[in-house]
Amino acid sequence: MSYVTGVMLLAVVTALACALPGVFVVLRKNSMIVDGIAHAVLPGIIVGFALTGDLDSPFLILGAAFAGLLVVLGNEWLADTGLLAGDAPQGLIFPALFAGGIILVSIDMEHVHLDTNAVLIGDLNLAAFPAILWDGVNIGPEYLYVMLAVLGINAAFIALFYQKLKLTTFDRQFATVLGTRSRLLNTAFMFLVSMTVVAAFKAVGAILVISLLVVPAATAQVISKRLFVMIALTVLFAVAGAIAGFWIAYVLNTGTSAAMAVFYGVLFVGVVLIDKLITRIRRNRRHDANEGDTQTRPKLVSSSPVR
Amino acid sequence: MDPIEFFSNHIFRMVFFGTTVIGIVSGALGAFAYLRKQSLISDVIGHAALPGALLAFLTAVVIFGVNGRNMLLLIVGAVITGTLAALFANVVAARTKIAIDTAMAISLTTFFGLGMLLLRIVANNPFPGKGGIQDYLFGNAASITRADLTTSVVVGAFALTVMLVFWKEFTLRTFDPVLSTMLGFRARVIDTLMFATIVIAIVIGVKAVGFVLMVAFVVTPPAAARQWTNTLPAMVILSAFFGGLGSGLGAYLSISMGNVPTGPVIVLVLFAIFLISLLASPKRSIVVTALRRVEARKALKREFNTEGAPR
Numbered sequence: 001m002s003y004v005t006g007v008m009l010l011a012v013v014t015a016l017a018c019a020l021p022g023v024f025v026v027l028r029k030n031s032m033i034v035d036g037i038a039h040a041v042l043p044g045i046i047v048g049f050a051l052t053g054d055l056d057s058p059f060l061i062l063g064a065a066f067a068g069l070l071v072v073l074g075n076e077w078l079a080d081t082g083l084l085a086g087d088a089p090q091g092l093i094f095p096a097l098f099a100g101g102i103i104l105v106s107i108d109m110e111h112v113h114l115d116t117n118a119v120l121i122g123d124l125n126l127a128a129f130p131a132i133l134w135d136g137v138n139i140g141p142e143y144l145y146v147m148l149a150v151l152g153i154n155a156a157f158i159a160l161f162y163q164k165l166k167l168t169t170f171d172r173q174f175a176t177v178l179g180t181r182s183r184l185l186n187t188a189f190m191f192l193v194s195m196t197v198v199a200a201f202k203a204v205g206a207i208l209v210i211s212l213l214v215v216p217a218a219t220a221q222v223i224s225k226r227l228f229v230m231i232a233l234t235v236l237f238a239v240a241g242a243i244a245g246f247w248i249a250y251v252l253n254t255g256t257s258a259a260m261a262v263f264y265g266v267l268f269v270g271v272v273l274i275d276k277l278i279t280r281i282r283r284n285r286r287h288d289a290n291e292g293d294t295q296t297r298p299k300l301v302s303s304s305p306v307r
Numbered sequence: 308m309d310p311i312e313f314f315s316n317h318i319f320r321m322v323f324f325g326t327t328v329i330g331i332v333s334g335a336l337g338a339f340a341y342l343r344k345q346s347l348i349s350d351v352i353g354h355a356a357l358p359g360a361l362l363a364f365l366t367a368v369v370i371f372g373v374n375g376r377n378m379l380l381l382i383v384g385a386v387i388t389g390t391l392a393a394l395f396a397n398v399v400a401a402r403t404k405i406a407i408d409t410a411m412a413i414s415l416t417t418f419f420g421l422g423m424l425l426l427r428i429v430a431n432n433p434f435p436g437k438g439g440i441q442d443y444l445f446g447n448a449a450s451i452t453r454a455d456l457t458t459s460v461v462v463g464a465f466a467l468t469v470m471l472v473f474w475k476e477f478t479l480r481t482f483d484p485v486l487s488t489m490l491g492f493r494a495r496v497i498d499t500l501m502f503a504t505i506v507i508a509i510v511i512g513v514k515a516v517g518f519v520l521m522v523a524f525v526v527t528p529p530a531a532a533r534q535w536t537n538t539l540p541a542m543v544i545l546s547a548f549f550g551g552l553g554s555g556l557g558a559y560l561s562i563s564m565g566n567v568p569t570g571p572v573i574v575l576v577l578f579a580i581f582l583i584s585l586l587a588s589p590k591r592s593i594v595v596t597a598l599r600r601v602e603a604r605k606a607l608k609r610e611f612n613t614e615g616a617p618r
Contacts, residue, residue, distance in 0.1 A: 026405075031412035032347050081593060083585060086344025087408075088530050095523035096578035099571035102445060102520075106568050207354065207519075208423070211416035218409050254427040261420025268413055272403055 004250075006140045007128045011242040011256060013144060014124075014203050017151035018212035019238035020158060021193050023231050026217040027169045028186075032087065033075060034193060034213055036094035037068035038206050041198050042101030044068070056146050061198050067097065068194030072187070098206075122205035124246075124256040143202065150199045157192055161185065166227060204257035211261035216241060219268045222275055241267060318449055319562055325451040325459060326515050326554040326573060332463035333508040333521070334528035334550020336470060338543045340505050341529035342481045347408070348502075349525035351396055351415045352389040352509050353518045357422030359388030360443050360513060361429060368434050378458040378514065385510035385518075386503070392418045393502055446517035448558060448569035459511045466507040469500060470543075477501055478539055516570035523574040524550060531581040534588040553577035 025034055044067030048060035071094050078089035128141040158165065167175040168182045176182050193213070200209050220233035245260030252259065313319050340346050363384025367373050396414040400407035429437050442450060470477065479487040480497045488494050509521045516524065532546035557573030564572075587594050 026409050029406045029408050031406075031409040032350075035347075035350065035412055035415065078585075081585070083534060083591060083593075084530055085341060085533070086346060088341055088344075088346040088526055091346045091350060091522055091526035092530055092578070092581060095520055095527070095574050099520060099523070099574035099578075102571040103567060103575075106571075107566055207419055208416055210412050211420060214409055214412040215416065218405050218413055221405060221409075222403055252424070252428075253431060254424050258420045258423035258427065261416050262424060265413065265417025265420065268417075272399070276402075 002138075003128065003131075006131060006138075006144060007124055007256070008243065008246050010128055010141060010144050010147065010203065011124060011246045011260065012239055013147045013151055014200050015212050015216070015238040015242035015260070016235065017147050017154055018196055018200055018209060019216040019234050020151070020154045020231075021189070021196055022213040022217040023220070023227075023234050024158070024165055024169060024189065025193060025213055026221055027227075027230075030190075031210075031214045031218075032090055033072060033190070034197070035210050036071045036075065036090055037190070037194050038197050038209050039094040039098035039101075040071040041065070041068045041194065041201065042098055042206055043104055045198060045201055046101055046104045056143060056202070061146075061195060064198040064201075065191060065195040068197060069187070069191050071097065072190045072194070122201060122203050122208070122255075122257050124203045127203040146199060147203070150196055154192060154196060157189075161189075165189065204260070208257040208261045211264050212238070212257075215261075215264035215268055219264070219271050222268075222271050237264075237267060313559065313562065321451045321453065321456055322448040322515070322562065322569060323555055323558045325456050326448060326558040326569060327551045328456070328459050328463055329512040329515055330524060330528070330550035330552070330554030330573070331547045332459075332466060332550075333512060333524040334532075335467060335543050335547035336505050336508040337525035337550070338529040338532065338539075338546040339470075339477055339481060339501055340525055341533065341546075342539075342542075343501075346526045346530075347411060347522075348393055348396070349505065349509055350522040351392050351411045351418075352506050353521040354415045354422075355392030355418035356385035356389040356506075356510050356513065356518050357443060358418055358425055359384035359386070360510075360518075361422060361425040361440075362388070364437075364440065365425070365429065365434075368436065374436055378455045379462075381513065382458070382462060382507070382510050385513060386506050388418060389506040389510060390503060393506070442517065443513055444517045444519055445568060446513065446515045446520075446570045448515040448561070451515055455514055462507060462511055466504040469504050473497070473500060516573065520570045520574050523577055524554075527574075527577040527581050528553065531577075531584040534584040534592055535590070537590075549577070549580050553580050 025031055041064045044064030045060065048057070048063045052060050054060065074093040075089050078084055078092060084092075127143045131138050131141050132145070133139075164175070164180050164185055167178070168180060168185055172182050196213070197206075197209050200212065204212060216237040217230070217234045219237050220230045224230035224233055241260055241264045245263045246256055248254075248263060249256040249259035314323070337346075337349070340349055360381045361384075363380045366384075367377070367380055392414045396407065396410040399405050399410040399413065403410075405413075426441070426443075429440055476487070476492055476497050477500075479490070480492065480494065480501070484494065487497070505525065509518075509525060512521045512524055528546040528550040529542065531549050532542050536542050536545055553576045554573050557576040558569050560576065561567045561569040561572035584592065586592055589595060
């Protein structure tokens with residue numbers, strides 16, 4: 001496998017691994033919690049890196065994922081105290097953890113080769129080293145297999161708990177009445193998201209991973225009425241964005257993850273505008289046909305944030 | 308390091324006063340964001356200010372051929388993209404079925420991705436005066452000059468003046484938006500003004516703290532102040548005080564400790580102030596509530612013992 005193919009495959013697999021759980025993140029209105037997780041895993045990653053010396057180490061990935069879970073549980077605790085208004089509980093813990101991480105990066109940890117730039121946006125090209133040689137044949141970068149494993153775990157979790165995830169997302173109270181342990185399921189799901197964020201960190205960094213998680217799913221949500229369709233479209237958008245982002249970055253000589261994030265954003269805006277345009281044309285046509293009141297489309301949304 | 312030594316050094320003085328001004332302004336204006344229950348929009352604005360500052364730099368250097376690191380120029384660019392990002396999130400949430408938190412996440416990463424693209428373009432090309440431009444991310448308090456301090460003070464004072472002049476309108480819009488509209492105040496005008504002042508509070512922090520951590524300056528002081536008071540004026544003043552105190556103390560600590568970046572230390576100090584407020588403020592904190600519960604139980608038990616338990 002050539003180096004360029006390796007990097008591009010890596011981009012595609014990373015995008016998919018993030019976008020799949022992203023579907024439920026978007027539907028459960030947990031997007032800004034992911035923002036918190038993505039910032040908060042930084043100290044976990046740095047401490048883990050200092051201990052294991054390997055960003056691909058499964059111990060590091062699981063350990064740092066707990067730092068992300070800390071934000072999720074901490075946010076819930078703060079919200080449950082009832083002492084804070086609005087979305088403030090979500091904005092208090094992660095900056096503190098992130099600040100701790102930045103301090104760790106800047107002091108002492110000089111043997112840790114993480115510059116602040118890499119912390120924020122990662123480096124896909126560096127992540128593609130080293131490649132695995134199998135029988136003397138280059139079968140792609142080592143990190144590709146890490147992300148493939150994460151993708152596999154995410155897909156397996158969603159397939160296994162599909163019905164329960166669906167139910168808790170759209171009607172949490174009903175799910176609880178039926179005996180689903182919503183809170184446990186949510187914590188497990190958030191741990192999975194946290195793990196994905198940590199694993200993708202090396203390739204796309206702490207902030208742009210949010211783009212890979214949230215934007216493809218949100219774009220799909222704009223034009224979907226069924227969950228299954230939304231998942232399929234999310235996969236499509238994720239792959240398209242990964243390939244487009246890779247080539248834009250290649251041509252402009254810039255960071256792949258940044259190019260992917262911008263492309264996803266543009267794609268989102270494009271899809272929203274086209275959707276609006278089509279709705280308008282349809283409405284006008286219906287109006288011309290004198291069919292009376294306009295039908296509103298069913299919305300694929302849950303009524304409140306799911307915790 | 309003792310205070311006399313600290314304040315006799317010009318750079319340290321600039322760092323101290325520069326960060327304190329930022330803390331005061333963002334604390335005071337953050338109180339309104341908190342009460343509007345839109346604290347997280349400050350995170351979006353902070354991240355989205357990056358491409359604006361870089362575009363301002365590129366415009367100045369490439370088109371006008373002047374120094375691109377001027378503080379005022381940087382603020383103008385950052386205010387423009389910061390406001391655009393906040394508007395984008397709100398429009399998407401209002402016009403599509405995308406929820407506000409997802410809309411904010413989309414806005415945040417897209418603008419930030421654009422900023423990182425621009426940063427790489429700046430890094431790849433030989434622009435004059437680009438040295439240390441990565442400081443926009445996490446700030447570099449030691450780079451605050453007297454001119455920067457003056458700019459922060461003037462721009463911050465302007466934002467605070469707007470807040471004071473429109474105090475009545477801001478208050479009404481925050482606590483009773485329907486009445487405010489019925490009385491004839493234009494909701495959109497007040498909202499735009501209010502968010503513009505919040506954007507200013509965020510972007511004046513760029514040089515000292517960087518864009519990424521500014522969210523803590525806007526969210527944390529009001530959350531702490533809210534635990535101590537029930538009135539708006541007291542909350543705004545206390546929030547500004549906490550912001551100034553946390554920033555000054557953080558700056559002092561980071562310099563005393565040596566090779567530690569200022570912004571993150573301030574964020575940790577602010578978080579400590581918040582935790583203390585949450586745990587131990589006199590009226591409604593966790594510890595006080597728990598103590599009160601114990602007292603109430605005791606009183607109830609005493610009542611039972613003297614009058615006999617009810618059957």
